[in-house]
Amino acid sequence: xxxxxxxxxxxxxxxxxxxxxxxxxxxxxxxxxxxxxxxxxxxxxxxxxxxxxxxxxxxxxxxxxxxxxxxxxxxxxxxxxxxxxxxxxxxxxxxxxxxxxxxxxxxxxxxxxxxxxxxxxxxxxxxxxxxxxxxxxxxxxxxxxxxxxxxxxxxxxxxxxxxxxxxxxxxxxxxxxxxxxxxxxxxxxxxxxxxxxxxxxxxxxxxxxxxxxxxxxxxxxxxxxxxxxxxxxxxxxxxxxxxx
Amino acid sequence: xxxxxxxxxxxxxxxxxxxxxxxxxxxxxxxxxxxxxxxxxxxxxxxxxxxxxxxxxxxxxxxxxxxxxxxxxxxxxxxxxxxxxxxxxxxxxxxxxxxxxxxxxxxxxxxxxxxxxxxxxxxxxxxxxxxxxxxxxxxxxxxxxxxxxxxxxxxxxxxxxxxxxxxxxxxxxxxxxxxxxxxxxxxxxxxxxxxxxxxxxxxxxxxxxxxxxxxxxxxxxxxxxxxxxxxxxxxxxxxxxxxx
DNA sequence: TGTTTTTCATATGTCTGACAATTAGGATTT
DNA sequence: AAATCCTAATTGTCAGACATATGAAAAACA
Numbered sequence: 054x055x056x057x058x059x060x061x062x063x064x065x066x067x068x069x070x071x072x073x074x075x076x077x078x079x080x081x082x083x084x085x086x087x088x089x090x091x092x093x094x095x096x097x098x099x100x101x102x103x104x105x106x107x108x109x110x111x112x113x114x115x116x117x118x119x120x121x122x123x124x125x126x127x128x129x130x131x132x133x134x135x136x137x138x139x140x141x142x143x144x145x146x147x148x149x150x151x152x153x154x155x156x157x158x159x160x161x162x163x164x165x166x167x168x169x170x171x172x173x174x175x176x177x178x179x180x181x182x183x184x185x186x187x188x189x190x191x192x193x194x195x196x197x198x199x200x201x202x203x204x205x206x207x208x209x210x211x212x213x214x215x216x217x218x219x220x221x222x223x224x225x226x227x228x229x230x231x232x233x234x235x236x237x238x239x240x241x242x243x244x245x246x247x248x249x250x251x252x253x254x255x256x257x258x259x260x261x262x263x264x265x266x267x268x269x270x271x272x273x274x275x276x277x278x279x280x281x282x283x284x285x286x287x288x289x290x291x292x293x294x295x296x297x
Numbered sequence: 298x299x300x301x302x303x304x305x306x307x308x309x310x311x312x313x314x315x316x317x318x319x320x321x322x323x324x325x326x327x328x329x330x331x332x333x334x335x336x337x338x339x340x341x342x343x344x345x346x347x348x349x350x351x352x353x354x355x356x357x358x359x360x361x362x363x364x365x366x367x368x369x370x371x372x373x374x375x376x377x378x379x380x381x382x383x384x385x386x387x388x389x390x391x392x393x394x395x396x397x398x399x400x401x402x403x404x405x406x407x408x409x410x411x412x413x414x415x416x417x418x419x420x421x422x423x424x425x426x427x428x429x430x431x432x433x434x435x436x437x438x439x440x441x442x443x444x445x446x447x448x449x450x451x452x453x454x455x456x457x458x459x460x461x462x463x464x465x466x467x468x469x470x471x472x473x474x475x476x477x478x479x480x481x482x483x484x485x486x487x488x489x490x491x492x493x494x495x496x497x498x499x500x501x502x503x504x505x506x507x508x509x510x511x512x513x514x515x516x517x518x519x520x521x522x523x524x525x526x527x528x529x530x531x532x533x534x535x536x537x538x539x540x541x
Numbered sequence: 542t543g544t545t546t547t548t549c550a551t552a553t554g555t556c557t558g559a560c561a562a563t564t565a566g567g568a569t570t571t
Numbered sequence: 572a573a574a575t576c577c578t579a580a581t582t583g584t585c586a587g588a589c590a591t592a593t594g595a596a597a598a599a600c601a
Contacts (some may be wrong), residue, residue, distance in 0.1 A: 364554095
């Protein structure tokens with residue numbers, strides 16, 4: 054991992070942040086450890102306290118450390134939880150998608166490829182509780198007075214539950230991030246009442262297949278959902294293009 | 298996305314960073330835009346320049362902005378490239394795995410589930426150039442004087458090329474990050490000369506199947522590699538436990 | 542006129558020193 | 572013994588200064 058430029062041309066605060074980050078990544082500093090105080094660090098690196106502080110803020114922005122005031126305070130190596138990592142990934146992925154003009158087809162293909170990857174595991178391991186969550190979301194999606202935003206939120210929750218059913222936290226972290234980041238792109242095509250019925254039906258197929266522990270059926274239903282989604286997107290985009 | 302606490306209790310610099318971050322994420326500030334100067338921002342937010350600077354460093358740490366000195370300098374909304382997003386994801390995933398005591402089986406399962414997800418696409422779309430890369434890495438892996446580190450690096454390159462062959466940049470970004478983050482865990486079991494032969498053979502099977510555009514064959518070879526890897530890990534871990 | 546050099550305004554980067562706010566633990570008093 | 576106060580340590584914020592980089596305008600020159 055030659056992830057460490059540390060050019061002499063870059064900012065002091067960036068270099069110091071890099072140096073401390075490496076110490077955390079390679080295990081010199083482990084979770085819970087307290088970093089030296091800002092004054093100590095400024096002596097060690099021969100820079101002012103402001104520069105040290107800027108470096109520490111960089112680390113804090115990456116959730117690598119947290120700071121505490123007071124007599125026994127300081128900067129502590131943070132325990133990176135799944136939730137925090139998840140949030141970071143969503144931010145990064147959202148930004149990446151919005152800034153790189155990803156086509157809907159590309160995003161959709163990636164999303165369903167990933168989701169299908171955990172379908173066999175989910176079919177094998179889904180618990181009764183996870184099935185209940187899926188059913189509950191489907192029920193919610195069927196309520197006619199549901200706003201578009203709420204429908205989309207429920208859609209995300211459904212797919213997240215599906216991923217969680219695979220029983221692998223690493224997969225959940227990777228996939229849920231991807232699914233949520235792509236949701237804004239997905240939303241534009243589910244914003245029609247007509248498509249809800251079809252989507253709900255496909256969600257039902259997925260839940261049914263999972264209940265039967267039917268991996269092939271789950272996969273088929275996901276493929277169905279993917280095809281339907283892509284067809285719908287094609288139609289929507291064509292209509293939008295024609296309107297101009 | 299209710300990702301915005303903005304508690305009045307948190308640091309000023311954190312709140313300002315959050316506020317600017319939201320402006321970037323929701324499109325008020327778009328790529329290439331110049332933020333107001335530090336002095337202007339300090340007036341707008343009624344804080345000192347140091348506080349503004351700490352906020353800006355937080356954003357810079359997330360690759361959201363870049364700064365430039367000089368007359369026409371300032372802080373500019375950054376274009377988040379795949380490479381940068383990729384690096385960030387590797388850092389986050391590596392940290393997450395190292396801090397949360399992920400079992401080898403869990404990591405392995407996730408990795409191959411993701412990798413198998415892009416096998417069908419790769420079988421359909423792989424180019425001759427991508428096949429060449431795969432073959433070249435296999436050749437390198439067969440050189441007897443290769444260090445363990447170099448072998449592992451080549452292994453990563455092979456799998457990355459495999460993922461890239463799917464021809465979907467979103468998948469590449471997601472998967473390559475996952476594969477590389479898990480590599481430290483994977484390495485410990487490929488550090489024996491004996492296992493190299495078997496791994497190279499399986500890599501060969503994958504390349505052959507891709508050359509034939511044989512999705513099922515690629516998948517089967519990947520399953521073979523996964524099973525072999527997990528068996529090997531079980532053996533290594535059992536031996537290590539017995540030695541204590 | 543065209544080109545090079547100089548100057549200058551503006552911006553970020555760094556330093557210094559100060560004070561505020563918070564907090565744990567010790568000292569003091571009740 | 573318990574409650575209170577005090578103190579030292581540490582981060583958070585501020586103000587002002589100087590260093591450094593850089594593009595653009597102004598000046599000098601050919």
